[in-house]
Amino acid sequence: MSSTTQTTGTATTAVAPQQSSPSENYLNCSKGFLSWFFTLDHKRIGIMYLCAIFVSFALGGFFALALRTELFFPGMDFPAIGSRSPEAVYNQMFTLHGAIMVFLVIIPSIPAALGNFVLPIMLGQVDVAFPRLNLFSFHLYVIGAIFFVATLLGGGLDTGWTFYTPYSTSTDTMVITAVMGAFILGFSSIFTGINFMVTIHKMRPPGMGFFNMPLFLWGMYATAVIQVLATPVLGITLLMLAIERSVGLGIFDPALGGDPVLFQHFFWFYSHPAVYIMILPGMAVISEIISVFSRKHIFGYKFIAISSIAIALFGFFVWGHHMFTSGQSTAMSTIFSAITFSVAVPSAIKMFNWMTTMYKGEIVLKAPMVWALGFMWLFGIGGLTGLFLGTMNTDVYYHDTYFVVAHFHYVMVGGTLWAFFGGIYYWWPKITGKMYDEKPAIIGSLVALLGFNVLFFPQFFLGNMGMPRRYADYLPEFTLWHQVSTIGAYILLVGLVIVAWNLLKSLTSGRKAPANPWGGNTLEWHTSSPPPHYNFENSIPTADDPYDLDRWAWDPETQSYVHVPLTEADLAARAAHPAH
Amino acid sequence: MLTNFITHLTAGLLALQETTEELLPGQDVSPLQPGPQFFPPQASTTAAETDTVYLLIFWLCMVAFVIIVAGTGYFVWKYRARDGHKAEKTSTHDNVLEVTWTVIPTLLFGVMFWVGMKGYMGLKQAPGDAYPIQVTAQKWSWKFTYPNGAESPELHVPIGRPVKLTMTSLDVLHSLFIPAFRVKQDVVPGRYSMVWFDAKDDLIAEGKTVRLFDLFCTEYCGEQHSAMITKVHVHTDEAFAEWAEETANFIQNEPAYIAGGKQFLISGCNACHAIDDAAGTGPGLGALSQWIKDGGTVPVTVGGIAQDVPADDNYLRESILQSSAKLHVGYANQMPLFQGQLTEEQLSVLMIYIKSLADENYRAESTLSQLEGGDEGGEATPNDAESGN
Numbered sequence: 001m002s003s004t005t006q007t008t009g010t011a012t013t014a015v016a017p018q019q020s021s022p023s024e025n026y027l028n029c030s031k032g033f034l035s036w037f038f039t040l041d042h043k044r045i046g047i048m049y050l051c052a053i054f055v056s057f058a059l060g061g062f063f064a065l066a067l068r069t070e071l072f073f074p075g076m077d078f079p080a081i082g083s084r085s086p087e088a089v090y091n092q093m094f095t096l097h098g099a100i101m102v103f104l105v106i107i108p109s110i111p112a113a114l115g116n117f118v119l120p121i122m123l124g125q126v127d128v129a130f131p132r133l134n135l136f137s138f139h140l141y142v143i144g145a146i147f148f149v150a151t152l153l154g155g156g157l158d159t160g161w162t163f164y165t166p167y168s169t170s171t172d173t174m175v176i177t178a179v180m181g182a183f184i185l186g187f188s189s190i191f192t193g194i195n196f197m198v199t200i201h202k203m204r205p206p207g208m209g210f211f212n213m214p215l216f217l218w219g220m221y222a223t224a225v226i227q228v229l230a231t232p233v234l235g236i237t238l239l240m241l242a243i244e245r246s247v248g249l250g251i252f253d254p255a256l257g258g259d260p261v262l263f264q265h266f267f268w269f270y271s272h273p274a275v276y277i278m279i280l281p282g283m284a285v286i287s288e289i290i291s292v293f294s295r296k297h298i299f300g301y302k303f304i305a306i307s308s309i310a311i312a313l314f315g316f317f318v319w320g321h322h323m324f325t326s327g328q329s330t331a332m333s334t335i336f337s338a339i340t341f342s343v344a345v346p347s348a349i350k351m352f353n354w355m356t357t358m359y360k361g362e363i364v365l366k367a368p369m370v371w372a373l374g375f376m377w378l379f380g381i382g383g384l385t386g387l388f389l390g391t392m393n394t395d396v397y398y399h400d401t402y403f404v405v406a407h408f409h410y411v412m413v414g415g416t417l418w419a420f421f422g423g424i425y426y427w428w429p430k431i432t433g434k435m436y437d438e439k440p441a442i443i444g445s446l447v448a449l450l451g452f453n454v455l456f457f458p459q460f461f462l463g464n465m466g467m468p469r470r471y472a473d474y475l476p477e478f479t480l481w482h483q484v485s486t487i488g489a490y491i492l493l494v495g496l497v498i499v500a501w502n503l504l505k506s507l508t509s510g511r512k513a514p515a516n517p518w519g520g521n522t523l524e525w526h527t528s529s530p531p532p533h534y535n536f537e538n539s540i541p542t543a544d545d546p547y548d549l550d551r552w553a554w555d556p557e558t559q560s561y562v563h564v565p566l567t568e569a570d571l572a573a574r575a576a577h578p579a580h
Numbered sequence: 581m582l583t584n585f586i587t588h589l590t591a592g593l594l595a596l597q598e599t600t601e602e603l604l605p606g607q608d609v610s611p612l613q614p615g616p617q618f619f620p621p622q623a624s625t626t627a628a629e630t631d632t633v634y635l636l637i638f639w640l641c642m643v644a645f646v647i648i649v650a651g652t653g654y655f656v657w658k659y660r661a662r663d664g665h666k667a668e669k670t671s672t673h674d675n676v677l678e679v680t681w682t683v684i685p686t687l688l689f690g691v692m693f694w695v696g697m698k699g700y701m702g703l704k705q706a707p708g709d710a711y712p713i714q715v716t717a718q719k720w721s722w723k724f725t726y727p728n729g730a731e732s733p734e735l736h737v738p739i740g741r742p743v744k745l746t747m748t749s750l751d752v753l754h755s756l757f758i759p760a761f762r763v764k765q766d767v768v769p770g771r772y773s774m775v776w777f778d779a780k781d782d783l784i785a786e787g788k789t790v791r792l793f794d795l796f797c798t799e800y801c802g803e804q805h806s807a808m809i810t811k812v813h814v815h816t817d818e819a820f821a822e823w824a825e826e827t828a829n830f831i832q833n834e835p836a837y838i839a840g841g842k843q844f845l846i847s848g849c850n851a852c853h854a855i856d857d858a859a860g861t862g863p864g865l866g867a868l869s870q871w872i873k874d875g876g877t878v879p880v881t882v883g884g885i886a887q888d889v890p891a892d893d894n895y896l897r898e899s900i901l902q903s904s905a906k907l908h909v910g911y912a913n914q915m916p917l918f919q920g921q922l923t924e925e926q927l928s929v930l931m932i933y934i935k936s937l938a939d940e941n942y943r944a945e946s947t948l949s950q951l952e953g954g955d956e957g958g959e960a961t962p963n964d965a966e967s968g969n
Contacts, residue, residue, distance in 0.1 A: 083912060085861060088803045160800050166769060167752040167802060172912060254770025260753060261768060294659070295667040303678050325755065326766045327773045330704050334697055341689035345682060351648065352681040358655040362667035365656065373652055380648040384641040391637060391692050393630045393699030397762050400755060400798040464618035466759025468798040471806035475794070547672075 025433065025530045040131035041533065045138050046117030047431065050424075052141065053113055056104035061496075063097035068455075068489040071482045074474055084156075090472035091158040092173070096151075098161030099178065103185045104145055106412050107274065109420045110281030111227075112141070112192055115220050117431060119196060121524040121531060122214050124205040124540045129198040133191050140188035147181030150174070160470060162271070163238070165252035165263040169245050176245055179238045186231045186238075189277070193227030196220050205523075208543035214522045215304055215546075219284020222308040226273045226280075226315065234270035237263065261326055268319035276315040278412055280308055282379070282419030283350055286372050289426055290354045292520040293369035294361030297547040300353035307346035314343040321390055325399045333392060340390040347383050351376065367441035368518070371422030374449045378414025382407060385460065400470075403463020406456045414452060421445070421499065428503065429517045433530040434510030440502045448495030454488030514560030519552040521545070525561075606789030606819065623793060623814075624761035625778040629699045631762075637692055703763060706776035710744035711737070717747065717754040717767045717797070718916045720804035721848020730828035733845045735795055736813045738820040740781030746772050751916055755799035758812055766799055779814045789819035803861055803914065804851055831929055837942055840933025843926050852915065855937050862915060863908050869938035872896065880906040896931060 026043045036044055067090065070077050076086035084092070120128050128134050151157050151174045159168040159175060168175050200221050204213065213221075240251050241263070250256025252263040291298040298304065320328060320336030354376065363369070385407040388394045398404055429435055458481040467478045474482065516525040524531070526541040544551065550570075552561040603609065612621035615631055617638070622628050659665070713735070714725040724735050737743045747756060747767045754767040756775060765775035783791050790813050797808035815823060831839045844850060852861035871878060871891035878891045882905070889895055889906055898905050900922070903915035922930070936942035 083910065085803060087806065091800075091803060091805070158802070164753060164800070167800070170752060171802065254768075260770070295661075296670075297672045299671075300673050300678055302673065324700070325764050327768050327771065330701070333700065337697060337700075338693055341693050342686075344689055345686050348685045349678070349682055352677075355648070355651050355655070356677065358652065358659065360668040360670050361655070361659050362661045362665055363656050363659045364661045373656065376652055377649055380645055384644055387637050387641060387689070387692055388634065391633060391696030393696050393703060393762075394634050394637065395696075396700065396703060396764050397630055397634075397759070399764055400757075400800075461618045466620055466757070466794070466796070468757060468796045468806075470800040473806040475809070549667075 024532065025528065026533045027433070027530050029533045038135065040127065040135055042116050042120050042127050042131065042134060043431075043531065043535075045134055046113050046115075048138055049108060049113040049116060049141070052145065053105055053109055056100055056145065060097050060100035060105055061493075063093045063100070065489055065493065067093055067097060068486040070472070071474070072486045073483075074476050074479055076473055078472075087472040088158060091470075092156035094470060095157050095160050096148075099157065099182070100148060101412075102161055102274075103182055104141075104148065106278045106416050107185075107189060108141065108192075109416060110285060110423060111196070111220060111223055111277075112137070112188075114285070114420070114423045114427060115196065115223075115281065116192075118427060118524055119199065119217065119220055120203075121527065121535050122217055122522050123199065123203050123208070124523045124536065124543065125199070125203050126534050128195045129203060130195050134195050137188045137191040137195070140184050140191070144181045144183075144185035144188060147177055147184060151178040151181060162267060163241060163263075164267075165241065165244075165258070165260045166254065168241060169253045176242050179242050183235050183238045183242075186235045189227050190231045193224035193231070196224040197228065200224075205540065205543045211302065211305065212543060212545065213305075215287035215298060215301065215308075216284045216522070218305040218308050219280050219287070222312040223277055223280045223284075225309075225312050226277050230270045230273040230277075230316065233266060234274075237266035237270065240266075261323070261328065264323055264326055265319070265328075268322045269316075272319040272322065273312075273315045275408075275411070276311055278416045279379075280311060282375065282416040283308065283347075285419045285423040285426070286354065286375050287350075288520065288522065289368045289372040289422055290357050291547050292426075292518050292549065293364045293366060293372070294358045295364065295519070295549055296357050296359075296361040297545075297549065298353070299356040299359075300349075301547070303349050304353050307349045310346040311343060314339065314346070318343055321395070324392055324395045337390055337392050341387075344383065344387065344390070351380065351383075364518075365442070366425075366438060366518075367436070367445060368422045368426035370442050370445045371418050371425060374445060375415060375418040375422060378410055378418055378449075378452065382410030382412075382414050385410065397466075398463055400468055401463040402459040402467045402469055405469050406459035406463060409456045409459075414456075421448075424503070426518070427524070428506070429513030430524055430529045430531070432507060432510070433513050434506045435513050435517065436502055436506035436510055440498055444495050444498030444502055446495075447498060448492055451488050451491030451493070451495050455485055455492055456488070458482075458484045458488070511559075514558055516552060516561040517559075519549055519554065519561035521548050521551050525552075526563075604790055604792075604813075608784045608788035608791045610785055612783070620760045620793075622760075622762075623780055623783055624758075624763070625780055626699070626702055627760070627762040627780075629702065633692075633695050633699050636695065640688055640692075703776075706744040706774065707742040707778075710742035710776050713737070713743060713745050715745045715747035715756065715767065716750060717756070717808075718750040718848065719752065719802050719914070720797070720808040720851040722756075722795070722797075722808070722810050723846055723848070726824055726828070728824055728828045730824050731846050732827055733848060734811045734813060736815060736820065736823055736827075737779060738817055739779050739784060739814050741817075742776055742778040744774060744776040746774055748772050750921070752801050753799045754797050754801050754808070757796045757798040758793060759796070760793040761812075764798060783814055784816055789816050790814065807851060831925055836929050836932045837936040838933075840929035840931070840936070843922075843930045844933055847918070847922065847926075847930070849930075859910075862903075862911055865934050866937050868896070869935050872935055873938040878906075879909040881909060882906055893931065896934060897927070900927065900930065 026041055036048060039045065070090060078086040078089045080086055081089050116134065120126065154177060155174045157175065157178045158171055158173045163175070163179065200213070200217055243249050244251050244253060244256070244258070248256060250258040252258040252260050254260060287298060287304055318336060318340045320332055321340045324333045385403070389398055389404065389407060425436065425441060462478055462481045465478060467474060513529040515528050518525070521544065523541055523543065527536050551564055551566070553564045555562045612623065614620065615622050615627070616635060619631060622631060712727060716723040716725065721733060722735070724732050745756065747765065748771065749767045749769040751769060753769070755764060756767055757764040758777070761777040761779070763775050763777050765773050767773060793812040793814070795810045795812050797805060801808065826833070830842055834842070854860055854864040854866070856866040857864040868878065868891060872893070876891050877888040878895060880887060880889055886909060895906065901919040902917055904913045907913055
């Protein structure tokens with residue numbers, strides 16, 4: 001923080017951009033399909049990701065609703081399709097639900113959509129380090145998605161998103177197409193990771209050391225580390241699977257002399273860290289929102305920042321906790337269980353720091369904050385129920401039951417998706433230049449919160465009762481909680497429809513957004529909404545403490561926050577306490 | 581789908597009230613003390629320890645969860661933005677606090693790890709005198725083989741005695757899960773995995789001889805994964821000895837078509853094949869037996885070319901042992917290879933059974949429910965509600 005004292009002088013003289021709103025911005029500076037699809041502008045790429053992710057989310061969500069509807073009663077309610085029995089239809093649907101939601105929605109959601117939009121602006125830059133690579137990432141995403149659609153139309157996939165061998169080498173569904181899709185999406189993810197890593201390393205503005213970065217960037221950085229180091233292992237594994245299927249080279253299939261448990265090791269070596277690719281960006285968004293909407297400097301900055309890196313690193317050594325019942329050795333299971341608990345500590349640290357940030361704050365209950373609070377509760381449940389699964393003998397009972405289904409939905413939906421929506425609402429004025437309508441936004445969030453809990457909390461009970469997952473059909477004693485759960489799914493749908501309607505409506509009838517509607521001090525709030533093509537119209541503001549919210553004061557006249565220059569007293573106080 | 585669903589809306593609700601369950605002779609159905617928080621009864625000697633660990637973690641989690649919800653809730657209310665209220669400047673870091681909320685969770689996690697590990701070690705170490713049972717899983721049936729050569733599609737165990745299952749799979753991954761015993765272990769092709777348990781000795785009341793528990797497959801294994809459910813029969817010692825003796829010699833002791841029907845269940849044929857004309861994952865066998873009786877033909881594909889082949893004994897034999905050789909038109913190649921799985925003796929009674937299905941009299945005597953010993957009510961896989969398809 002030593003550099004801030006030297007740089008704040010320029011910050012005080014920086015142009016207050018919220019008053020000027022240039023008529024030309026990144027949305028209207030050029031027109032036509034090609035100007036979007038082949039753009040090098042990180043903001044447009046982020047928006048295209050956002051649209052693609054929403055389309056994928058709708059498709060995955062449709063499958064989820066169909067599955068929950070089927071499960072309302074014991075017995076099969078799906079029709080047979082062609083030579084596929086109702087059970088086979090169900091199996092294909094849960095597979096595609098999982099694969100789409102993981103590979104096309106949750107993993108790219110925050111980094112690729114919001115990260116792409118926000119990261120370069122937070123760094124005061126014109127773009128990411130490699131704009132062409134960034135566009136290529138998006139095109140790979142589209143190609144990967146096309147492979148998934150081809151899988152869906154060309155005969156389906158029934159392996160589960162986990163592709164466990166030897167089932168995946170013996171089923172007659174479209175495994176190779178799906179695996180190629182995941183392989184390509186993996187490269188999309190790797191390239192985004194490389195881009196963000198290089199951008200953060202090499203393109204921080206003057207005055208922004210690593211420990212002056214907004215926590216969002218720490219989260220993106222930790223995520224990028226995992227994307228770059230773990231995803232290639234998934235690529236290699238899927239390639240080996242495709243080779244085994246196509247030319248019969250024995251790697252995983254015992255009939256060919258392979259080892260099916262080896263596949264699980266390879267798969268989880270990626271897919272467990274991938275859980276942190278999903279949740280770290282969520283935590284990153286929450287760190288921003290909690291501070292801004294509590295009107296408080298973030299508490300424990302360094303601990304939150306370092307805990308992201310700790311999660312990214314520990315996350316690489318816990319994959320075996322998915323395999324306590326797989327037949328791996330007792331010694332290995334013990335070691336993996338121990339390391340698993342170590343990765344729980346940094347998450348707890350973050351949670352306590354967020355809560356302390358709220359202490360004695362001025363808490364503004366607007367939509368981003370409502371989603372962020374929802375995140376804390378739901379991720380709290382998701383994280384705590386993970387403890388039962390890291391503990392060895394309780395995991396033996398819970399493995400592959402509905403308890404696990406409930407747990408990971410609390411983490412991925414209650415965690416990542418809640419943070420994603422929080423982030424969308426937080427940056428919506430910046431991205432679109434429009435304010436959404438506050439009341440329906442909050443109602444939508446609360447209805448979704450209710451629906452989500454009605455949907456997934458009963459699944460913990462089902463898990464306790466011993467209901468196995470991936471069952472097209474179930475014994476009558478499980479009926480009650482399945483029915484409650486299905487009702488919850490429809491409530492959640494209502495909540496999400498309100499959210500979608502609220503956001504879309506703002507595009508046409510929303511009030512024009514000011515540059516800084518929330519009073520955040522990260523650099524994206526120092527430019528107009530929506531930003532100009534090159535992000536900053538005049539001079540690029542110099543980085544300051546990203547959580548010094550006193551630099552902004554509410555102006556009722558313009559309904560926005562305006563910049564407050566530092567006083568001599570402020571400068572003196574800073575000189576006295578260089579590290580806050 | 582919608583009409584199906586509406587039909588179920590009524591049928592499903594009615595079925596819920598139907599609790600007529602045909603009981604096995606000597607079956608104890610008196611309720612057992614349920615486990616905590618929706619858990620099934622603690623029916624094995626290790627179940628209580630698992631539940632205790634669960635409850636320990638549960639209460640610690642409750643404390644943490646209350647701190648999160650009450651803390652955030654209180655702050656949101658107390659410090660809500662309103663006229664005259666401003667955020668107060670407070671310290672932005674505090675190492676004592678950070679260390680406190682790092683060390684306390686770490687210690688608690690250490691406790692969880694330790695008790696969980698101890699419990700797990702108990703699940704892994706079978707007593708040396710455990711009764712050995714061999715388990716063979718395949719899509720979508722279980723076969724349990726006992727030391728005296730008896731085989732059964734449901735698991736039968738003696739009460740109050742450690743039982744060790746040595747398991748392998750003939751095709752894909754499966755997983756054996758008995759909720760009441762709190763045990764689960766994947767069943768992997770090409771290697772053995774092991775699980776042991778000891779059914780508590782107070783499960784069966786005086787005068788009764790057997791109690792049933794659910795056994796699930798919990799590793800996704802394809803189309804009928806959710807029907808790969810069977811029962812664990814816990815017998816008193818005498819009843820178990822009697823059952824094992826009877827079962828080992830069923831081919832010698834029973835009429836061939838009855839023995840064949842039992843072999844049909846042991847080999848899991850019923851997972852895919854109905855004994856009437858109904859189509860399932862595989863064709864119903866009623867039609868086939870009729871064609872064999874009448875000297876008819878079967879529509880098949882051989883190497884992708886459709887043709888009719890004579891329905892005779894050799895077709896039937898080949899289709900049991902290697903169904904892919906002449907694949908029945910309209911069905912996917914899903915059937916496991918039975919070549920080498922069946923002895924000549926088992927195959928011959930199976931042939932006799934399938935051919936007997938054409939005869940109404942035989943068929944009436946050898947419905948699957950009768951073969952299973954009258955426990956069809958409890959046995960009904962969810963699938964059976966759909967008979968007729």
